[in-house]
Amino acid sequence: MAEFSWLPRSPLEHALVVGACGAREVAPGISLTEIRNFDLIQIMARRGKGAELANAAKARFGMAAPEVPKAVSASDVTLIWSGPDQFLVLSKGGKHAMDILSQAFSQSASLSDQSHARALISISGTKARAMLAKLSSLDLHPASFPIGAAAATSIDHTSVNLWRGNDRPDGQAVFNLLVFATFAESLWHTMLDAAAEYGVDIGHSAEV
Amino acid sequence: MRIVCPFCGERELGEFTCLGDAKPVRPAAGASEDEVFDYVYLRDNIAGEMSEHWYHGGGCRAWLKITRNTLTHEICSVEPAAGAGARQAAR
């Protein structure tokens, strides 16, 4: 049998070019950062096991999993609401990887490993809301979409999970976005088009 | 038309797909040909308030049961369809 060596690669490997993009005469209004190397597990309660899942989540993560569209974080993990009785577990470094979580939730939930099935993009900067307003129908005003708010929604006809992380040290809001790997490139180009007029600073990072 | 998803909140119509009239119930196995014909092909096609199934495919992917006025597009009520959300189903 042939030997394969599977090299995990970002779905944005070709589309993402590190550096400045769009308007140059202004300070970049948008930062687009792809986060690489994360674990992402989708957890869905089995029929009638919602309460059991809630207990198991609390035991495992030391905090309740969100039951409404929100994202909650502990030091090494973020739990993102993705629908009724389901959430995503985002982490780094194998601590909440599939084999470990499947033990913890085997009684109450069905799990699927989405680690290499999604791209994770972080959007921030003074013009982040202005850019997202061109593409998203959600009201992202701080009063309606505060830190920790989350949404399963569509951007440019593409399903995404969008949530607001902690603000940057300079006080700017951060919007995190998960998109299916095969749609990532298309959405990336759409976002670049929308962001170009504000000047974009493109990068990638291994820090979740 | 905007729809207030009971799980996600108010969203634009483009995130949803309409399956149609929620009233027809699939006949039991062994039902008569008349019953099956009626279920598959005939519709009340109501002009007024109609109960429908919608799918929030561009959002939380829950099935919803919506009462909507087909004359005005006014949405009168939205609730999870039977089986949407495991905990809902268990109740």
Place this chain on the structure above:
Amino acid sequence: MKYSIFSLARAAFSGHKNWQRTWRDASPKARYDVVIIGGGGHGLATAWFLASEYGIRNVAVLEKGWIGSGNAGRNTTIIRSNYGLPGNTGFYELSMKLWERMEQDLNYNTMVSQRGVINLYHSDAQRDAYARRGNTMRINGIDAELLDLAAVRKMMPFLNFDNARFPVQGGLLQRRGGTARHDAVVWGYAHAASALGVDIIQNCEVTGFVRDANGKVTGVETSRGKIGAGKVGMAVAGSSSRVAAMAGLRLPIESHVLQAFVSEAIKPLIPNVMTFGAGHFYVSQSDKGGLVFGGDIDGYNSYAQRGNMPVMEDVCEGGMALMPMIGRVRLLRQWGGIMDMSMDGSPIIDKTPVDGLYLNAGWCYGGFKATPGSGLVFAHLLARDEPHQEAARFRLDRFRRGAMIDEKGVGAQPNLH
């Protein structure tokens, strides 16, 4: 009055001040041999064929608003006969032949323009499907040409050929297809039918049926009183289920909204009618210069005669994908009409289980092109009590018999046809 070069010249000499009404706005009589419900294209054409072809002139067309206020005055005016399934192929070609002589038949300028209809294809599979459809048409004596990329490029050099996500590979062309002026078709049939004695009665809404002891329909209740009828024909398009319900019938039909759009006028650009094969978009250019375009139905039941934003967005995206330069053109108007979507996407022209009541419905988004054909075969059914040979498959019981005419092959899900 009869229209000719002389009547035009005479009217010109008197400063166009002495034109007379093209048709008579009648008041209801107590009884007619045939009452047609619905003053759209189909109802009026049926009345004219009854009078001209079948010698039945004691006929009324009852319209709840004004004639042409429904889909007849709301459609994007495309006429074609490029259907692929037995039943449809022959019927739509019959209709096309009637379009080709309509202006002479009616003595009315309906602006029939055989500028060609081209369906673009963007993949090998789509080409094969169109080749098959084109062959079906040709076997049935209908014109069809499969164009390759070079031929399409020559005909429409302005399309996005080089930088498109779904590049155009060619198209299926029916040169005899094209457009006709929708209002003029309504007025033309009204003109010709009225001249033969047909009463066209506006602001007359049918609110119920009069039945005798055996259940036979013997007339209609209307907002202008009771009107007796030997036979009653329904041609109410999007209102079919509502009117049928007055006779206790449920139909294999759902009513859905379809939108249309017109841009500001621009110089001549689009030489024909064309459809995008990789999305929902079709377009032609009116004689006034506006781009007339549309796409898919909205997808939910509606009687509201207006649609919503997602479809508008989808249609504009389709247009932009095909011809990016139209992004600079401003949209002038947009509206909706109510489609009688049948369970297989094909029409129903048949007697109903109720004695004396006849049905003409299920036109979906494509009944304008059917107007003359529908009028002829429905008149035949009303006059002879048996289906016209070209409409023999459009039976109401075909769903029960499993004899669907489903061009798209999607089954009993009307919002997918």
